[in-house]
Amino acid sequence: MAELPGYVGYPWVGDNSLEFYRDPVSFMEKRIQDYSSRIFQARFINRPTVFVGSAEAVKKLLNEKTQHFEMGYKALWQGLYGDNVLFSDGTEAIALRALLIPLFNKEAVSGYQSTVERICDRTLQTIPTGRPVKVYELLKQMSTEISMGLFLDIERETDNSFAPLVSQLMTQHWHGIISMPANLKLPTWGGNWESGYSKALEAKDELLKIIGDRIGKNKHNNVLGLMKTAGFRSEDEVYRHLLLFVSALVPKAFSSLFTSFTLQLAGPSKASMRQKALEDETFLEHILLEVQRLWPPFIGGRRLVRQEFTLAGYRIPKEHGLMYVTHTAHRDPQIFPEPNSFKPERWSTSNAGHEEYLCAFGGGPRRCIGTQLVQLVLKHVTKYLLHNFHWEVTQAEIPPYKWLPVSRPTVEDQVIFTPRDSPDQEVEVGVEVAETSL
Numbered sequence: 001m002a003e004l005p006g007y008v009g010y011p012w013v014g015d016n017s018l019e020f021y022r023d024p025v026s027f028m029e030k031r032i033q034d035y036s037s038r039i040f041q042a043r044f045i046n047r048p049t050v051f052v053g054s055a056e057a058v059k060k061l062l063n064e065k066t067q068h069f070e071m072g073y074k075a076l077w078q079g080l081y082g083d084n085v086l087f088s089d090g091t092e093a094i095a096l097r098a099l100l101i102p103l104f105n106k107e108a109v110s111g112y113q114s115t116v117e118r119i120c121d122r123t124l125q126t127i128p129t130g131r132p133v134k135v136y137e138l139l140k141q142m143s144t145e146i147s148m149g150l151f152l153d154i155e156r157e158t159d160n161s162f163a164p165l166v167s168q169l170m171t172q173h174w175h176g177i178i179s180m181p182a183n184l185k186l187p188t189w190g191g192n193w194e195s196g197y198s199k200a201l202e203a204k205d206e207l208l209k210i211i212g213d214r215i216g217k218n219k220h221n222n223v224l225g226l227m228k229t230a231g232f233r234s235e236d237e238v239y240r241h242l243l244l245f246v247s248a249l250v251p252k253a254f255s256s257l258f259t260s261f262t263l264q265l266a267g268p269s270k271a272s273m274r275q276k277a278l279e280d281e282t283f284l285e286h287i288l289l290e291v292q293r294l295w296p297p298f299i300g301g302r303r304l305v306r307q308e309f310t311l312a313g314y315r316i317p318k319e320h321g322l323m324y325v326t327h328t329a330h331r332d333p334q335i336f337p338e339p340n341s342f343k344p345e346r347w348s349t350s351n352a353g354h355e356e357y358l359c360a361f362g363g364g365p366r367r368c369i370g371t372q373l374v375q376l377v378l379k380h381v382t383k384y385l386l387h388n389f390h391w392e393v394t395q396a397e398i399p400p401y402k403w404l405p406v407s408r409p410t411v412e413d414q415v416i417f418t419p420r421d422s423p424d425q426e427v428e429v430g431v432e433v434a435e436t437s438l
Contacts, residue, residue, distance in 0.1 A: 001310060001313065001314070001315050002313050002314050002315075003314070003315065004039065004040060004041040004050060004314050004315070004316075005035035005036075005037050005039075005040045005041070006031065006035060006040035006041035006042050006051075007041070007042065008041055008042060008043045008048035008049075009042075009043045011043075011046055012046060014043045015043045015044070015045075015046050016042045016043055016044055017043075017044050017045055017046070020044060021404055023403075024299050024300075024325065024327070024403050024404060025327055025328070025403055028051065028053050028325050028327075028328045029328075031051070032053060032328070038052070038053040038054040038057070038328070038332065039051070039052050039053070039054055039057055039311065039312055039314055041320070044321055044323060045321065047319075047320070047321040048317070048319075048320050048321065049320060049321035049322065049323055050305075050311075050314075050316055050320055050321070050322045050323070051323050051324075051325060052311070052322065052323065052324040052325065052329070053324075053325050053328030053329055053332065054312060054329060054332055054334070055329045055330070055332035055334065055335040055336070055357045056312070056332075056334065056335065056357075057311055057312040057329075058324045058326075058329040058357075058359055058363070059356060059357055059359075059363065060311065060312070061311060061322075061324060062324070062359060062362065062363035062364040062366070062367075063356075063363060063364035063365075064364075065309055065311065066364060066365055066366060067307070068305060068306065068307040068308075068309040068316075069303040069304055069305045069306055069307075069322060070089040070303065070304050070306055071086065071087060071088075071089060071302075071303060071304075071366070072301075072302030072303045072304045072321060072322070073086060073087060073302065074087040076181060077177060079181065079183075079201065080173065080176045080177065080200055080201070080204055081204070081240060081243055081244055081247075082236075082240040082243070083237075083240060084096070084237075084240045084241050084243075084244050085097060085100060085241065085244075085369075086244060093366070094365075096241075097365075097369060099230045099231050099232060100230070100241070100369050101369055102226075102230070103223060103226050103227065103230060104369045104370050104371075104372055104373055105372060106372050108226070109372040109373050109376055111221070111222075112150055112222070112223070112373065112376070113376060115149055115150060115222070116146060116149075116150070116373075116376060116377055116380060117380055119142070119145050119146050119149045119155065120142060120146065120377070120380055120381055120384065121384065122145075122156075122157065123138070123139075123141065123142035123145065124142070124381065124384050124385070124388075127389070127417050128417070129389075129416075129417050129418055129419055130416065130417075130418065131416065132394050132414035132415070132416055133414060133415050133416070133417060134412055134414055135258075135259055135262050135263075135414070135415045136255055136256075136259045136408055136409075136412070137412075139254070139255040139258040139259060139262075139381075140251055140252065140254075140255035141167075142255075142381075143250070143251035143252075143253075143254035143255050143258075143377075144167050144170060144248070144251040145163070145167075146251070146254070146377060147170070147245065147246050147247075147250050147251055148163060148166055148167065148170075148246065150222070150223050150245075150373075151223050151224070151242055151245040151246045152166065152210065152211065152214050152224070152242070152246060153214055153218055153220065153222060153224055154166055154214070166207075166210060169203045169206050169207050169210075170203075170207070170246060170247070170248045170251075171248055172199055172200060172202075172203035173200050173203040173204055173207060173247065173248065174200075174247065174248035174249070174252070175196045175199065175200055176196060176197045176199070176200020176201065176203070176204075177200070177247075177249070177405065178196075178405045179195060179196035179197045179200065180195070180196075180197060181197050182195050182197055182198075183195065183197055183198045183201060184197075184198055185198055204243065207243055207246065208239050208240075208243060211239045211242045211243060211246070212235070212239055215227065215228060215235075215238065215239070215242070223242075223245075224242075227241070227242060250370075252297065252405075252406045253297040253298065253374075253406065254297075254374075254377060254378075255406075255408075256295070256297035256406050256407050256408055257288075257291060257292065257295070257297055257378060258378075258381055258382075259408055259409070260291045260294070260295035260407070261287070261288070261291050261382055261385075262385070262391065262415055263393060263398050263409070263415070264287075264291060264342055264398075265277070265287070265391075266391055266392045266393045266415060267391075267392035267393065268392070271390065273287075273344075274386055274390070277382075277386055278383070278386040278387060281379075282348075283344065284379070284382060284383070284386075285347075285379075286344040286345065286346075286347035286348060287344040287382075288378055288379075288382065289344070289347050289355065289358065290342055290343065290344045290346070290347065292330075292358055292360040293330045293331075293336070293358055293360075294330065294331070294340075294342060295401065295407050296326040296327060296330060296359075296360035296407065297360065297406055297407055298326065298360070298405075298406065298407070299325060299326060299327060299403050299404055299407070300323055300324050300325040300326045300327070300329075300359075301323070301324055301326075301359075301362065302321065302322070302323050303321070303322040303323075303324075304319075304320075304321055304322070305317065305318055305319060305320045305321070305322055306318065306319075324359065326359050326360055327403060327407075329357070329359060330357075330358065330359075330360075335351070335354065335357050336350075336351060336354075336357075337350050337351075361374065387420070388419065388420060389417045389418060389419060389420060390417070390418045390419075390420060391415050391416060391417045391418065392415070392416055393414065393415055393416075394414040394415070394416060395411070395414070399411035
């Protein structure tokens with residue numbers, strides 16, 4: 001059994017967290033090159049941590065090794081959400097997932113379809129044409145409204161004064177996730193100063209009150225209604241899970257994927273690809289798989305090892321942290337030929353049947369329970385764009401990406417949309433990117 005390459009250093013002084021947070025992709029690439037291994041160790045969040053960037057190892061980890069570790073988010077985020085399925089392990093996690101899965105299976109999601117389509121279309125029908133659009137912000141707003149509509153039964157069209165307040169609280173709550181977990185309130189000359197985490201805790205309390213009020217008034221057979229009768233042990237447990245669902249994590253994941261889809265299919269050189277995707281749903285699915293592969297919305301997942309085990313021939317010690325890095329695993333040349341190239345056709349050729357190597361939404365028994373809902377939203381929005389618009393980017397090149405907290409271009413991405421029935425079907429805007437290789 002091989003010893004892990006890498007160096008965990010001394011507590012605090014040897015910690016690599018800042019380097020990872022600044023540029024996780026470079027952090028992984030440098031060490032993979034230095035150690036000639038896609039699995040190595042370093043000190044992260046002041047804990048010896050195993051980093052996994054092998055697609056095969058991540059697949060095995062998520063599907064076959066779950067009994068050896070626990071989820072690694074509890075210490076960081078429990079204060080913002082309370083106990084829920086994300087922080088549960090073992091029999092508790094199994095029991096909670098059993099309550100939630102019926103709310104997000106194919107049959108249940110089909111019942112949400114009209115709500116999703118109505119909310120999406122309301123935003124998509126107002127896309128300005130002929131001038132630059134900040135597409136990430138536009139699609140984030142739409143995704144936020146989907147979360148409010150599905151999980152709180154609040155729609156901007158009918159709750160015009162209330163919806164903006166809830167949206168603001170969702171954003172304030174999100175800022176706690178990307179802040180130091182310090183609940184600080186300090187007096188200053190100009191009043192009181194509060195940390196982002198402190199403001200997020202206040203937003204959490206307000207959102208829980210709103211959730212309680214909405215679920216009490218709800219009389220419909222929607223998510224709120226189904227949650228009430230799902231079999232949770234208490235109302236508080238219901239409220240905490242709805243808080244998880246309305247978190248800005250969900251809208252940001254959607255807007256990240258929509259933005260990457262839009263940028264990669266932009267311009268005249270991708271016109272034939274857009275047309276094929278419009279006519280062939282299987283090809284559209286392959287495009288979406290390739291977008292998830294190259295630009296997963298979140299960088300990866302963290303675990304805490306509770307029982308020593310072996311992974312890819314390495315001994316993974318008890319009490320180590322474990323971080324699988326989705327971006328790196330998705331670009332593993334052992335599984336994906338030409339790993340940095342955008343090639344949707346790979347899913348019907350070299351990577352046919354390899355969907356199990358994607359972990360943008362987790363994998364194995366802890367895979368995201370909302371995958372069916374994700375696919376419904378992704379397909380509806382992308383089909384709408386393909387059916388109604390041509391588009392291209394205003395930049396000469398697609399900007400590089402930042403990967404934390406959510407993957408998106410470093411420069412505000414602007415896109416010009418043109419109606420498909422316009423005589424000027426595509427507007428010339430600078431130099432078109434003929435092929436994407438990032």
